[in-house]
Amino acid sequence: MANNQEIQLVKRPETTPTDEHLKIIDTTMPKPGDGEVLIKTLYVSVDPYMRGRMSSAKSYVEPFALKEAISGGVVGQVIESESEKFQAGDFVSGTLPWARFSTAPENSIRKIDPSLGSLTASLGVLGMPGLTAYFGLIDIGQPKQGETVVVSAAAGAVGSLVVQIAKLYGAYVVGIAGTDKKTAFLIEQLGADKAINYKTENVGNALQTACPNGIDVYFDNVGGTVSDAVYPLLNDHARIPQCGSIATYNDPNAQGPRLQMHIVKARALIKGFIVSDYQAQFKEGLTKLSNWYKNGQLTYRETVREGFEHIPDAFFGLFEGENIGKQLVKTADPEE
């Protein structure tokens, strides 16, 4: 009996993912086994890194299997429990399938403490994006008081937190984003010192004006032409946390200027990372983030789309730069 649905990867995208790659499939309601719970999905997180898992190429996470449900960050509610650790009604988060209902072993999910923030904070400021922003900026970027920090995709889930954390560390912060609404958000809500719209401005010229003292830290989420404009302005011993490369995910053969000469000239450091590299320090990071969050020092924005069937569109929209802050899909209301 088809009383559940999931979203499967049915074909690997070569370039831009579309409806032909992701399909909604009718399935049956799963039954929790011993030590498991049945979860009703409430919110699904769609993230740029998931594009990488849709390719078959080796990467830091396993590729998604074909004809299986995509999995990612989910907030849900326990509706049936065969575990002593959870009871019906509990809110939980974890890496779960894009399905209306799913089961999970008790050790693979975390209970959400609603007193810590909103239900979805665990998918944003107090979850993967928050930890990514914090460790990438602090461990690799190491911004110092008065240094210039440039952030690409600055209005996104990670970037919007990087901008604010850099400000908390006393840096001069320049954010780059793709709409005037986003650049206004950077200045007015996040406290960025300058914001650049890369779709309407010449980024090289705008950066030169916005960064009279050069660039000390470049938190890079995009890796395309925006980054090309940053490299010539790097100061000696600049640091580049390479968080993502969304500009090239759908076009792996993209060409651009070679960057090695700038790296040598500035004696720059570039370091790719993923949040799980810092697993051993998650507790420290979450404490920092939740303190800032509770003190109102971190503004947190979400773009929420409604409806399970719109998960694919919300994911595709990431590559069009549609979202401000974290892109979520609300798939159901909690049970009373």
Next chain:
Amino acid sequence: MANNQEIQLVKRPETTPTDEHLKIIDTTMPKPGDGEVLIKTLYVSVDPYMRGRMSSAKSYVEPFALKEAISGGVVGQVIESESEKFQAGDFVSGTLPWARFSTAPENSIRKIDPSLGSLTASLGVLGMPGLTAYFGLIDIGQPKQGETVVVSAAAGAVGSLVVQIAKLYGAYVVGIAGTDKKTAFLIEQLGADKAINYKTENVGNALQTACPNGIDVYFDNVGGTVSDAVYPLLNDHARIPQCGSIATYNDPNAQGPRLQMHIVKARALIKGFIVSDYQAQFKEGLTKLSNWYKNGQLTYRETVREGFEHIPDAFFGLFEGENIGKQLVKTADPEE
């Protein structure tokens, strides 16, 4: 009276430097002032990094001034001394002009101890190239026993030392160079495990065969298409000391595949550096290098051209890959 000659930068090269940019100019014999010595130039070092100083762009060293002598690593002999630290006949090295004769303040030059090695070792294994190889590989590359280290421009002044130091640290070493004579040198003289001729082989395929366990360290001197072939094979947490980028020095607008996706996937570290970043540790490095050298653990090769007037050609030849090991020009015999 024109009894001296120097080589001046008379025009800044936009792309490949040629005879129109460097001119031999007749000058007069300089007189040493108080605390200075008069030096007869015996050997001149020509190095790829000097290309950067011929441009007017900001870099880690000041651009060469137009209509002044180029300066670089020189070994010479004191022929007249107004310093208590030196006497006529002493062999010295330092950063000196490309001139047949020059003066230098006593604190700007070092006496060469001929018991430590050949006269010219101070321009190679016991000088800038040796220290560059040592600190770039050890501090940034951090090769571990059994790891795979790939070296570009592996038969050059720096690369040939990197290959050997990596072997001393127990790594599996693959060298890339541009002639069969050089690849034979890498295997037979330097002990590389594999060598690839990038001019006759498909570097990507050859690397895949030569590096069955992927690539952990890439000591990069070139930064062009050779590097493009390395990035897709990087292992998790790979380290890339970015020593130079000779493939692009004469073509700053060169385009190539974007590398950020590989950096993210492998969570790689890239760090540009110059040897003077390690000035505080030079003594430690020189001790290591001279011990290996004296114990016969470092083979050291020079390509020596004869004649002051051939300095420009020897420099131009670097970009054609003519040299094996350190490229020097012998400009005069020592005094009896």
